[in-house]
Structure formats: structure tokens, C-alpha cells
Amino acid sequence: MTQMPHCPACQSSYTYEDRGLYVCPECGHEWEEQVEEAPVYKDANGNLLVDGDTVTVIKDLKVKGASGAIKQGTKVKNIKLVEGDHNIDCKIDGFGAMKLKSEFVKKG
């Protein structure tokens, strides 16, 4: 016996399962079961990255609107991981707030 999830639309707990769908009798919402999976962010070497990590840029990265590139070897402290194509939010000295791709950095 598994516990039914609450309705994501109205938070009702009177939900039931019907042909692989969850159904909420209170608002009529139907939804598929979703396995909650936290996104995983990895650096160029496949190491797991977490918020607050320090990473090193592994190749020169051109920056739109900036005169120079972010140089290979630049250390970036206190990264914040976000969803999306550029999945690292960070601040880089001389550039300010930037978004990087995790595949172009390595941890440490």
C-alpha cells in the first residue's frame, strides 16, 4: 500500500490511482506519477558539482559584450547551480555575474 500523493493542483489528499494516472476527485486534475529526480551537475571530469563549490575554467571562454575572454585557469568561487544550458551561476572578478556551462569547468 503506497500513500497517494497530494493533488498538485489543489493539494487535496483524496486522490486515487486510475489506469496509471493519479486522479483528484475534488478538482478533476489528472497527472502521471513522476519520480522526483534532483538534477545532477557534473564538471568536465564527471565530478559532481554542488552549490558553493570552487571551480576552475578549463578553456578560454568568450564573453558576449566583454572585451576579453574568461581565461583558462580562472578560479570561480561559490558557484550556484541552476537548471538550463548554462548551469552555473557565478561571479567572476572583472566580469561580474556570469553563467557558465559545467562542461567547461573542473572542480577545485
Ligand SMILES: [Zn+2]
Ligand atoms: Zn485537485
